[in-house]
Amino acid sequence: MSFINYAAREINVKIVYYGPGLCGKTTNLQYIYEKSNPQQKGKLISLATETDRTLFFDFLPLDLGSVRGFKTRFHLYTVPGQVFYDASRKLILKGVDGVVFVADSQEARMDANVESLRNLDDNLADNGFELKTIPYVLQLNKRDLPSAVSVEEIQRKLVFKGEPSFEAVATIGTGVFETLKAVAKQVLYELRRR
Amino acid sequence: MTVDSSNLVMYEEEFERITDLLQRLRVDASAKIVFLVDKNGQQIAGAGEIDQVDTTSLASLTAGNVAATDGLARLIGEKEFSILFHEGRKDNIHISIVGQRLILVVIFDERSSLGLVRLRVRKASADVERILVEMEAKAQEVGAADMASPFAEITDEDIDALFSE
Numbered sequence: 001m002s003f004i005n006y007a008a009r010e011i012n013v014k015i016v017y018y019g020p021g022l023c024g025k026t027t028n029l030q031y032i033y034e035k036s037n038p039q040q041k042g043k044l045i046s047l048a049t050e051t052d053r054t055l056f057f058d059f060l061p062l063d064l065g066s067v068r069g070f071k072t073r074f075h076l077y078t079v080p081g082q083v084f085y086d087a088s089r090k091l092i093l094k095g096v097d098g099v100v101f102v103a104d105s106q107e108a109r110m111d112a113n114v115e116s117l118r119n120l121d122d123n124l125a126d127n128g129f130e131l132k133t134i135p136y137v138l139q140l141n142k143r144d145l146p147s148a149v150s151v152e153e154i155q156r157k158l159v160f161k162g163e164p165s166f167e168a169v170a171t172i173g174t175g176v177f178e179t180l181k182a183v184a185k186q187v188l189y190e191l192r193r194r
Numbered sequence: 195m196t197v198d199s200s201n202l203v204m205y206e207e208e209f210e211r212i213t214d215l216l217q218r219l220r221v222d223a224s225a226k227i228v229f230l231v232d233k234n235g236q237q238i239a240g241a242g243e244i245d246q247v248d249t250t251s252l253a254s255l256t257a258g259n260v261a262a263t264d265g266l267a268r269l270i271g272e273k274e275f276s277i278l279f280h281e282g283r284k285d286n287i288h289i290s291i292v293g294q295r296l297i298l299v300v301i302f303d304e305r306s307s308l309g310l311v312r313l314r315v316r317k318a319s320a321d322v323e324r325i326l327v328e329m330e331a332k333a334q335e336v337g338a339a340d341m342a343s344p345f346a347e348i349t350d351e352d353i354d355a356l357f358s359e
Contacts, residue, residue, distance in 0.1 A: 003202045003236040007209030011345075012236045042250045047258070056258060059235075061250045065356045067348060072356065075235060075254065091261040095234030181357045188353050191345040 002097050002191060010071035013187050014095055015180075018120050019102035020112035021053075021081035024141040027170040028102060029060045029076055032180060035173065036062060054080040057092050064184065074184060081116070090123045098135035098187040099124075100179055102170075103158055105140050105148035114157055131160075135186030138165035139179045144172075202232055202295075203333040208325055209239060215321050216241035223314040224306035226285070229299040230292075230322065231256050238296065252299070256289060260297055279308065290315055293323040 003012040017025040026046065033044040042061035049055050058078040063071060079089040093099075101120065103113045121131045140154050155165060164182045168175025204212075212230060220228040220241045227242040229249065235257035237249050259278065267275050278289040288300040288311045298319060300311050 003204075003232060003234070003238075005204050005209070005238075007204060007206045014234060014236075043248055045251055045254065056262070059251070059254045059258075061254070067345065067352050067356060070345075087265050088262070091258075091265055094261060095232075177357075184356070185353050188345060188348065188356075192348045 002187075004070075008071075009069060010073055011067075011191070012073045012075060013097040013184075013191075014075045014077065015098045015100065015183055015187065016093055016096045017076065017078040017100045017102055018089075018116065019081055019141075020104055020109060020116040021083070023081060023102045023104040023109070023113075023116075024168075024170040025078035025081060025102050026054055026058050028100070028139070028141075028168075028176050028179070029058050029078055031170055031173045031176045032062065032076065033060055035177070040064075053082065054078055055085075056080065056088050067188065072184075072188070074180075076180075083115075086119065086123070089119070090126055093123050093127045093129070096124075096127070096129065096134070097190070098137075098183045099131075100137050100139055100183050101158070102139045102141050102168075103154055105142045105154060106145055107147055107149045110149065110154070110157060113154070117158060135183055135190050136161075136163050137179055137183040137186070138163050139168050139170075139175060140165060141168045141170050141175075143167045143174070144169045202236070202238075202329075203336075204238065204329060205332065208329045208332070211325055212239045212322065213241060215318060215325070219300070219314055219318040222318075223300060223302065223311045225300045225302040225311065227299075227301040229253070229256075229301070231297045231299060233257055233260060233295050233297060242301075247301075256297055256299055260289065260291065277312075288312070288315065290319060292319045293326045296322065296326060298322065 017028055019025055033041060040063045045059040047056035060076045062074045062076060064074055077092050079092045124131050138158060140151060142148060166175040166179045170176055216228045216239055227244055229240040230238040231253040232238060235254040237253035263275050263278055276291045280287040285301055285303050290298050292298050302311055
């Protein structure tokens with residue numbers, strides 16, 4: 001649910017990074033935070049455990065510039081990936097405008113990817129959204145690992161509506177901004193359509 | 195789902211009315227900061243010493259806090275906990291739900307008291323809720339006239355330009 005503020009001439013949208021535990025959702029946000037101009041970004045908030053696992057969410061507000069005189073403010077959130085934090089994941093999807101699914105390319109994580117995608121579908125539905133219609137981008141992360149399976153194989157398992165997908169190595173930033181740009185574009189197109 | 199699924203659209207007039215209301219509440223409750231956020235974490239308006247705090251983070255964390263508390267409420271069979279109160283050494287935060295979709299945050303110190311804040315918040319909430327209903331009616335009306343989104347005329351080039359750097 002975007003928020004259009006005519007008084008301040010700004011539009012706020014919410015993007016959620018979803019995916020299985022340790023797939024690199026927080027790393028995506030950290031990279032975006034590091035590489036953005038100070039005047040563009042707010043504070044990166046991480047509600048994490050002592051071992052740096054996301055407990056509730058990470059949050060990064062980002063100004064992407066103006067469109068037609070309206071400031072576009074993107075609020076980027078991650079969810080906790082670990083299976084047992086499902087109640088928190090559901091809460092964070094409330095009012096979402098676009099979703100990035102970060103898949104872990106390692107062979108051993110394929111089942112976790114599939115399970116997490118199914119979980120995303122369920123939790124979106126509980127919030128009144130449809131995975132089929134919501135702005136959505138797939139990121140294939142950890143492409144640099146030797147145990148990464150082929151792009152075709154992951155796509156065969158995870159692509160379901162011809163969504164854009166990007167190969168990424170979030171730790172060094174490969175594919176991170178391409179992913180963000182793709183989902184932001186879809187969200188803006190969706191706003192135009194409404 | 196009716197109101198919750200729609201976009202929130204705020205025009206100049208309502209923004210000013212809400213800001214006036216928050217300013218009055220701040221004075222009446224002897225508070226430091228009064229702040230209105232939507233349940234998704236978007237900040238709507240504020241009054242008082244708002245340049246002293248990171249309002250974007252405040253908005254997001256407040257919404258997270260309320261969402262988690264809502265989850266707790268449902269777990270034990272409550273509809274919601276409509277008021278949250280955090281007591282600090284110097285400053286306190288009073289959080290209340292307005293009209294099911296907004297969150298009113300009042301930050302106050304020893305110059306005020308929980309009782310006074312609760313009393314003033316109750317009155318102000320009713321006023322904010324009234325404006326909210328009007329806001330939604332107006333957004334629907336204007337939306338019907340196909341004016342709700344400033345993005346209706348947006349081109350692919352406009353969007354590309356955002357990412358040109």
